[in-house]
Amino acid sequence: MDVALTLKLEDGILTGVLEDRVLLRHSPDSPAFTLARGHPDIAMVRGNFRIDDAPEGHLAPAFVRREGEAFVLSAAPQGPALLRVAAEAGDALRIEALEPGYDRLWVDLVAQADEHVWGGGEQMSYLDLSGRRFPIWTSEPGVGRDKTTELTRLMDAQGMAGGDYWWTNYPQPTFLSSRRYACHLDSSAYAVLDFTDPARHRLEVWEGTARLEFFAAGDFVGLVGALSHRFGRQPPLPDWAIGGAIVGLKDGARSFARLEAIVAAGAAVSGLWCEDWIGIRQTSFGRRLFWDWSWNAARYPALPERIAELARSGIRFLGYVNPYLANDGVQYQEALEHGFLALRQDEDAPYLVDFGEFDCGVVDFTNPAALDWFAERVIGREMLDFGLSGWMADFGEYLPVDLRLHDGSDPMLMHNRWPVLWAEANARAIASRGRTGEALFFMRAGFSGVQAHCPLLWAGDQSVDFTRHDGINTVVTAALSAGLVGNAYSHSDVGGYTSLHGNVRSAELMMRWCELGAFSPVMRSHEGNRPDDNLQVDSTPELLAHFARMTRIHAALAPYVRHLSDEAVRTGLPVQRPLFLHYPDANDLYAVQDQYLYGADLVVAPVVEEGAPRRSVVLPGTAPWRHLWSGEDFAPGRHEIDAPIGSPPVFYRPDSAFAPLFAQIGKERGG
Known part of the structure; x- marks a missing residue:
């Protein structure tokens, strides 16, 4: 504008x-x-x-x-x-x-x-x-x-x-x-x-x-739309990504048996995400991956056949990739031979980055041939052609400022742009196979312009806790702030990721994160950096039953999320929105960051404090809102709402075109 x-x-x-x-x-x-x-x-x-x-x-x-x-x-x-x-x-x-x-x-x-x-x-x-x-x-x-x-x-x-x-x-x-x-x-x-x-x-x-x-603009809706137009809009989310949960398991061949048990428990599953499809490397930080981006047959025997079996059940297979190559891997040697790696400033030798007990080369995306090579050789042939429907496109933040780039640019000026180039490599690979809007990658790194290439954000590596600045609540703030500058879709690791110095998941945290994931555009679980030390969605019958129920709620919301995704394509409005976006004259809403509008028709107030059986909820506007679980109408304003496990505070507009759908979901209380 x-x-x-x-x-x-x-x-x-x-x-x-x-x-x-x-x-x-x-x-x-x-x-x-x-x-x-x-x-x-x-x-x-x-x-x-x-x-x-x-x-x-x-x-x-x-x-x-x-x-x-x-x-x-x-x-x-x-x-x-x-x-x-x-x-x-x-x-x-x-x-x-x-x-x-x-x-x-x-x-x-x-x-x-x-x-x-x-x-x-x-x-x-x-x-x-x-x-x-x-x-x-x-x-x-x-x-x-x-x-x-x-x-x-x-x-x-x-x-x-x-x-x-x-x-x-x-x-x-x-x-x-x-x-x-x-x-x-x-x-x-x-x-x-x-x-x-x-x-x-x-x-x-x-x-x-x-x-x-x-x-x-005259209002915030127009302003957000203008920014979205400036930076580029994402394609609509694919139906499969919103029609069920993406279950994250990194247990090698055992992942498939665990997935079968999760489905048998009644979970609505649309994807199996195995970030360890390329093998693992054990470090003091936890179970890391082997950064050479091709199928590891020892860890996942007969994976092509497994992917085909999943597809027949309507379940996609997802993997993992990042823009660095371990110097003890095959692809590193190939990139080195082609001159596709960033160099040291003082000699014509690859610049190696310490990622914690292993070193990696930096694929130099300022070299168009290197970006094309990664998009085609790695993502295109090793991932898309192999049968992957999506992946975590990790990292992008690590570009050092003391290396030498192919195009001669200053690394201080290229550092922030690096995630944009990384997103472009992923998007280019998908477009080359004609799968834009059908294959899905998600990123945590970003900068101005990443919106034009990255179809889905994830909120990064939260600690597995309720802490104010690094716990479950931060993913709500992340989605709302990013959405205002042109990123329509965001989600998080259900259960959190980082477990260090004795900090481990509690059953309460897992359940509350499942509730938040159910009311996010994409619901995806993660086993975390130390899966053996932490509870997983299938660790106990109680956790598994709760996860399964929340996946069904998420899947039931798919028609509404499709509506929101189509709206995002037309207008640039994010799926998760700050309350003030549609109620701009209520100054007391300007700092509300622990609840959100899910589109214009739902208010979601996830429980993000430990041990909270109820929470304060702000209902905006002048018309009543209907409680999803009880069907009771509440006047606009602040209310203390009961929030037992399994019933996070969620409200909908009774006059919404989707009110019958919401009412039906509200009846699904535990069966």
Whole structure:
């Protein structure tokens, strides 16, 4: 959506106006722009980054004069031009440092005291970004992500791996404002969205130029649609992916017998996901995979025949892949021979990344031939042609900043873009087989533009617990924040993933995560990094019965999810939505991040606190909502709702076209 961004200079004050919104105000006594020379210090340990800077030579040019269609800023009236500012294409602002060597920019946008902001990519800890600072750098999300917890402290001491609230696999320098506009920084450089000052929104970018794109709409629905159009929309989810659960097992040949028992227990199953289809490597972290992307016949004998048997039962087979190659694997040697690996800066030797007790080469996707090779040779022939219908496309965050790339690009600028190239390789392979919208891969890593290639997000590697910054609740925040910037579909590992330092799943956690998975567009279980130490969906009769029931509820919702998926294709609206998206005038909804609208017709309030037999639920709007399980109508407002295991608080609009479907699902209480 193009809007008219205009720049005006009056009495020495430069103002930027977007329709009726004043977004920029620069004056001699309150400059909106600062530039400096950066001196970065960056360290990486297994995808965990420490990033420091010691900028010097700060300049805040105060005086503005017009030069043609642009404005230049200087430190004194008629002094040397230090910065150039211009409106571009009616909806963008371009800022360019003119002083040689200046590669840091800070831009201040006007904020209001009562303004709220959202976005930032896929954020795990906070939906409302107001009052906080968010560095934009794709990385491991951290384990614990809370400096007050012992788990985070232990992980920080173990390879800088504890993380903090802003750490995310998928950052994006885009934010939406309660003033009904959005701003996107069109750069892949390290950046910071800083909302700590109620009088301004500060954008920091580690480049000498910055291009800010603006979008405006009368409501949030239009704004989200405009952003979705800008970044690219996903195809509709395939029927098989929403018609039952995808069961994740990594037990070799035993996986098939376990799946049979799960189906026999009454589970609605649409897929079997065996990430260990390529073999395993045991490490101190847990059961890892062997990173050479082809069938391991020793671990999965007669797999082609097994896949055919599953297909006859209406069940798809899914696998796993990532963009790195173990240096003791066959495909690594092939890539090395073709010159498809990123190199060390100091010699013509492959750059090896330590992934924890094994080393891997980086397939250099800046080389078009290397990207084509991976898409065709690895994903096309070894996976799609072999019979896989989907896979986890893992990682993408680990690109080091001290390697040498084929196209000569700066790794500091390519690091954030790497997940986009990785998504493109996967999407290209699927398109080459004519299976777009039918084969499905899911990613945790992302950045601006990944939306055009990745059909489904997953929320990454949560800890197997209820903790505030790394537990089950973070996947709701992840889906809502990512959905606002153009990602229609998200889901999570049912049961969580990371189990370290004695942190293991409880039966309660497993059951609550099953409930959340049932009301997600895709329901997929995961055995976690230490499956032998943790409860699984089939560990006990009680767990298996609960999982089976929730899969049936998920499958029964398929007609509604198909409706939402088709709507996402048309409008860009995500399937899981913040409450304020459809109720924009209720300011008290702006920070609600532990419940969501599932489309416009359902309110889902999953139980994400340990030991909670009931929870507080906000019902928006002015019309009543009907409780899914009891059929009782509730007035809009806040209510304390009973939430026993098996009956998470879910409400629907009685006037919904899908009300008969919802009513029928509500009757399925345990049979």
